[in-house]
Amino acid sequence: LAKTTQPISMDSYEGQEVNITCSHNNIATNDYITWYQQFPSQGPRFIIQGYKTKVTNEVASLFIPADRKSSTLSLPRVSLSDTAVYYCLVTELDDYKLSFGAGTTVTVRA
Amino acid sequence: DVKVTQSSRYLVKRTGEKVFLECVQDMDHENMFWYRQDPGLGLRLIYFSYDVKMKEKGDIPEGYSVSREKKERFSLILESASTNQTSMYLCASSPGGQGLGELFFGEGSRLTVL
Numbered sequence: 001l002a003k004t005t006q007p008i009s010m011d012s013y014e015g016q017e018v019n020i021t022c023s024h025n026n027i028a029t030n031d032y033i034t035w036y037q038q039f040p041s042q043g044p045r046f047i048i049q050g051y052k053t054k055v056t057n058e059v060a061s062l063f064i065p066a067d068r069k070s071s072t073l074s075l076p077r078v079s080l081s082d083t084a085v086y087y088c089l090v091t092e093l094d095d096y097k098l099s100f101g102a103g104t105t106v107t108v109r110a
Numbered sequence: 111d112v113k114v115t116q117s118s119r120y121l122v123k124r125t126g127e128k129v130f131l132e133c134v135q136d137m138d139h140e141n142m143f144w145y146r147q148d149p150g151l152g153l154r155l156i157y158f159s160y161d162v163k164m165k166e167k168g169d170i171p172e173g174y175s176v177s178r179e180k181k182e183r184f185s186l187i188l189e190s191a192s193t194n195q196t197s198m199y200l201c202a203s204s205p206g207g208q209g210l211g212e213l214f215f216g217e218g219s220r221l222t223v224l
Contacts, residue, residue, distance in 0.1 A: 034211045043114075043200050043215025044153070087153065091211030096160065098143075098211060102152040 004088050004101035011107050018075040020104050022088030025069050030094050033064060033071045036087040038103070044087055048073070075106075083108045113137070116201050116216035123223050129188040131219050133201030140206035142184035143213065144168075144176060147198040156199075159184055160206070191223045 005023040012018045024033070032051045036044035048055055050062040050071070061074040075082055088101040117132035135142065143158040145168075155168030157176040165176050173195060177185045184203075188195055198220050202213040 032211060034213075036213070041218070043202070043218050044213070045215065046212060049212065089211055089213075093208065093210060096166075096210065098155070098213075100153045102150075 004090050004099050006086075006088050006101040006104045008102070009105040009107070011109065012078055013109050014079055015077050018078050018082070018106055018108075020073045020075075020086055020088075020106070021070055022073070022101050023070045024088070024090045024099075027068050027090060028092060028094065031068075031090050031092045033062070034089040034091060035060070035062065035071075035073045036089065038085045038087065047086075078106075078108045080108050080110060082106065114201055114203055114214050114216040116199075116219045118219050119217060121219060121221045123191050123221065125192060125223060127191050127223075129191050129221065129223075131186040131188075131199055131201075131221070133184045133186070133203075133216060134182055135184075135203040135214070136182065137203060137205075137214065138181065139203035139209075139214070140181075141204045141210060142178065143202040143204075144174075144184065144186045145200040145202065146170065147200055147218070153200070156186065188221075191221075193223050195221065196223045197221060 034049040035047045038044040048060045048062045052064050055062045063072045085103045087103045090099045114135045144156040145153045159165045159178040175187045198218050200218050201216040204213045
């Protein structure tokens, strides 16, 4: 089972770029990475997903290096409303397993 | 819009009571999950189901059981609630195949056991 490790917390200011790195050293060939955002008293919601290299959507980018042992979620120009907990998930398709990281609390200040 | 609905947002039960947490999804998803979330411990998988009447234990199944009689409904059962089961419970669903990790979560059910 892939073990995921991410920082406990990060602080930032409005307008800055926030990068959160998740380590997943035991990732297997068919595993892929997904990131979720969670606000208090709500369920997590999907942000972005990727397998390798770079994926970008309207809210974030996901960078995955060639060895795929880590991945970085990049949030451009954060605002106060981006204050949340961000979770990294490794999905192991071959074993039908999902492994969440412990979550990173991102606090954005004015 | 896709939706996962959990029957109760807040519940208060007494030790020893039987507790049912219901979850319904309207996306025709194959996979359904029950997670428990506690401060500092992140999301821990209790049980999941990849098909009707099928279930698999997650990381912390002790003290819980599940039922999936219909594709859209996945129930979590606490046979005899204990105070250490006070927690936030999150239901999720995802498509089959490569969609396994594309989870859609409900709003959560906060259970307090007195």
